[in-house]
Amino acid sequence: MKSLVKAAAILTVTALGMGGLGRAVRRRASGHARRRPVYGGTLTPVVSQLGIDVGILLGGVVVVENVFGLGGIGQDSVQAIDQGNLPVIIGFVLAAAVFVVVSNIVVDIAYTLLDPRVRLS
Numbered sequence: 001m002k003s004l005v006k007a008a009a010i011l012t013v014t015a016l017g018m019g020g021l022g023r024a025v026r027r028r029a030s031g032h033a034r035r036r037p038v039y040g041g042t043l044t045p046v047v048s049q050l051g052i053d054v055g056i057l058l059g060g061v062v063v064v065e066n067v068f069g070l071g072g073i074g075q076d077s078v079q080a081i082d083q084g085n086l087p088v089i090i091g092f093v094l095a096a097a098v099f100v101v102v103s104n105i106v107v108d109i110a111y112t113l114l115d116p117r118v119r120l121s
Contacts, residue, residue, distance in 0.1 A: 080092070
């Protein structure tokens with residue numbers, strides 16, 4: 001991202017006073033300048049990592065609740081596995097899957113907001 005901000009075009013635009021840090025000026029065919037954010041294309045890996053972290057957080061809930069003896073869905077799922085309570089196990093896995101799918105949909109929507117080249121179809 002630093003190399004993008006230090007690019008010659010961005011430095012020139014900033015030096016001429018046409019845009020602040022994080023903005024680039026593009027010329028349209030009509031000759032009018034259009035300001036657009038520079039950081040949009042660089043935020044997509046961050047959004048991807050946040051989407052991946054959702055699954056890691058679900059696994060972390062189970063560990064943290066068992067280590068510290070907190071009551072919650074993680075501890076309930078471990079007790080259900082110990083007791084062989086199949087409906088509770090299925091419910092936990094289904095809830096975790098829905099949570100991950102919803103987070104992936106949110107990541108896809110965030111992609112379309114951040115990068116205009118990405119389209120939902």
